[in-house]
Amino acid sequence: MIKVKINGQEQSWDGDPDLPLLWFLRDEAGLTGTKYGCGQALCGACTVIVDKEAVRACITSVNDVAGREVTTIEGLHPNGDHPVQKAWRQVNVPQCGFCQAGQIMQAAALLMDNPKPSHDQIREAMAGNICRCGCYQRIENAVHLASTGV
């Protein structure tokens, strides 16, 4: 039996310990905000925060996060008013929106680590997150806005 804390709630899993965290979150825990995009840690759509680090849930097993604290988009802020979320709305970032949970989690992790990133640092830190709609200019602006106060 693996125990893991997700968005502050203790969850347990007695199935395949190698199950990717992504599918545990989505199919077993019903937290569908975290998305599947590639399964190979190439696109960042499944980004969640484990303890204080951005992690790709598609290549992280449930076993890997045993006893650790996982935050998904649903748990980032109780009302959805994390500075990154607010900035996202102010800049009207999304088009289709599918990659945005991963983008937001990556940006939130970046700001925990570096509260005032430069534009180049934002572009580098967010390069692992693909947006096929091409919202990059707005993502960059939103991260910058979140870092300077919304």
Place this chain on the structure above:
Amino acid sequence: MNFIDNPGKLRGFEKNIKVEKVSRRSILKGLGITGGFVLAAPVMSRQAFAYETGAGKMPHGVVVDPRVFVAIAPDGTVSIVAHRSEMGTGVRTSLPLIVAEEMEADWSRVKVQQAHGDEVKFGNQDTDGSRSTRHYLIPMRQIGASARTMLEQAAAKRWRVPATEVKAVNHEVVHSASGRKLGFGELAADAAKESVPAIEGLKLKDPRDFRYLGKGQVGIVDLHDITTGKARYGADVRLPGMKYAVIARPPVTGGKLTSFDPESALKVPGVEKVMEVRGWPWPSKFQPLGGVAVIARNTGAAIKGRDALKLVWDDGPNGKYESVAYRKELEEASRKPGLVLRQEGDADAALKGADKVIVGEYYVPHLAHVSMETPVAVADVKGDKAEIWAPVQSPGGTREDVAKTLGIPEANVTVNVTLLGGGFGRKSKCDFALEAALLSKELGAPVKVQWTREDDIHNGFLHTVSVERIEAGLDKSGKVIAWRHRSVAPSIASTFAAGTVHQAPFEIGMGLVDMPFEIANISCENPEAAAHTRIGWFRSVSNIPRAFAVQSMVGEIAQATGRDQKQMLLELIGSPRIVKPAVKDLWNYGEPLDSYPIDTARLSKVVELVAEKGEWGRQVPKGHGLGIAVHRSFVSYIATIVEVAVDEKGKLAVPRVDTAIDCGTYVNPERIASQIEGAVIMGLSLAKYGEITFKDGKVQQKNFDDFQVVRMDESPIVTNVYIVPPGPDTPPSGVGEPGVPPFAPALINAIFAATGKRIRSLPIGKQLEA
């Protein structure tokens, strides 16, 4: 098997077939539908609007009925139906916003309700071809005006005053003479009893009084849900008792399963069942390819189980498809005469007599859509009833195809449209929903079919592969006197009908025969090309290779004659005029040429506008270069300037992009800007990396590591978008797709300016590193 039972009804696949005008009312009567008054033709009020669109010729046409699209609750909440699919264009916001504007609803009290697939009720729902605003601006205004009129009539009756004395203003109706007011909620029940006014008599708002349209102040309706993880895409649908499935499909188009061994798959924890899925022979429109499904308690287990399957395939007739050899075939075909589609003057003679002939052979390979959400669908089939939840661009078409595939009446099929995590044309094909329906029927349980990224890349409906060969003949003064353009590419029609070797009217109409340059001798030809995989629509379709070839050739002529690219472009566009190509039944994106002519004044204007705003001719640092391109597509006009920087190792960066668009009357400029920003990224992705190749009939790429798309660290530093203000009554035109085509040639022209290297084959890949 061939599923074309009525070519006139082919979705997004218009063939200039005149659809019989049938009164909508008689259609409804014929189907035994009662209740709900649906207004019959004419859809457009000729007095109020100077243009007509092709909306009425789409399958099931247009429905203008406030009772179908608008509902008002006693608390005043106004529900407005969005009948098109949201894949990122903002249409789920923009169309209801038009209704709210015209009915004087307060947008903060509006709820958007997504329509399920029902084209008899809602009219055509195909969300493709950059058509939604173009076809629905006027109908949505009419629906809003009808609702407003009914509310005003109800208030006038209540107050016993003439209806002319009352006016709807911001969610209430006011009688200014007496100062009385009634909210929409208070009037809702009475208004519903009013008869729906005739379209001809409707008074539409003066655009000067618009609060929302054209302003760009309204965020998309799903913004909060998207940023909090609550937005529901196809992949996010969960039903009680639902099973999770992934399918192993034939790796070669037209291939079949020979045998399979499920034993090791069944040993994977969480795997419950392994079963064969019915497949259809190629080509068969959007029917499933077949294969073996692994059913599990979660997607992760299903994927692991599929990895463990032992499968033997018969690759069939396309088992030898190989991209290097195929390219040679296309190139050879392009060097010989082909089916002549447009002939003006005598291009042959003029080329022979020309002082100089510039030849360019341009290549654009297959591309995959790779929307961030891979194809996915949930189905629950019980007896002769089916319910589907899926991110489909064509809910009406999906409903038809599910009914046909299961052999049940269409009325027994419900298609619930979720948000689409990107579409780009891929989700116009509902194969994934059909797979889910077949599996659910077999299993007797709800099932979700999830495509992996590898499935998406291996078994998609790819953008075609093409060679575009252009020969331009110049006289002694450098004037272009002859133009021969041969386009060789497998057609999308090959996915519908076996043996197709020529491109369809809707493909040749995308930048081949509608070429707008003022040249005396023109020949546009289409040599034959057979398909060996499933070809489908990809955002902006054949305009990608056409704009790349034509606009690169403009750069090459400028280069050969020592002229400025922009001046060369304007010279070729020539005098302000309406271009009337000598083409039988010219396909004009399904629109009448009267409303949507090929207008060179508008084409030149976007070139001038982008040149002015984008500071064409500005000094750029060493290693940088500017390039320009213009293209008319989806009846809009777009010009793009790209500044590129190429370092000594051949690595390219894009410091700045400027784009000017003339899309006629527009609804939401903020979403137009976002569409163009995104089109620039998609254009850069296909120019830098986009290439799907085949070997032994199989796609060689598998995921984002070998089918790359642009990431943030290589995206343009800034993209500026300029929108041409519309003239009075300028019809709205496309926005979602037209941004893509001009980007690649503008980039390639910029690379030439920066480096002196002319790239004729996409993607750029390592060509600059040589």
